[in-house]
Amino acid sequence: MASIGAPQNARSRRTVAALLQAARELIDEGGVEALTMAAVAERAGVSRRAVYLHFPSRASLINGLVEDLKGAGGLDVVLRPVWEAPDALTMLDEWARCMVSILPRIMPIVRAIQRVSRTDPDAAQHWEEATRARHAACRRIAERLHDEGRLAPPWTVDTAADMMLALTSFEVIETLLDQCRWPVDRLARHLAAVFCGTFVAPAPVADQPDHDAGRSGSPSA
8 A cells, every 4th residue: 555655646746845845936926816726726737626626715725825935844843942941031942043045935926816816706815814823822932021021112912913023024024134234144043133122121130149238337448
């Protein structure tokens, strides 16, 4: 059975790769409006049935394309260092690196999706789901800061999550990378610095011994 299943799995992977490549080419050439299941099937050289076998809907195809652009394993793998961080400060640093790593790779496609999200239901569904997922991640980080007693005033978990989402918007990342010509490593460092300087309260200072305790009178001349 293993010898039969392996070629089928390999063939399935090749088909998925061809479908995603076709979807990307169609969006690059004609925008999201050009992305239809029939067009993807024709470009990939497969039947429409084969497209629906791997992607039950156009919305799932869009999601699959964006996840593929994020890299091997998708968002879950990329975010693993964030969620495995030993403390909230490290988590913020890893979050900045993660966003700077992911967003430039997916930006051209996501920009095309964002542009038609008001009129294209599938694009709107992807945009809403992606924004909701990023906001949930920001909230998880803010909750970690709060739980460790490091969330700076006047921030609450809700307002901190909202602001983190805004600071990692495509507009901010695109402005710094494309218009200001920042290298990726500089953007990651400075974004982490903005996070820490904005949301992190100073660490509690341990009670210091009173060096004057027990002293009386004036010091000797």
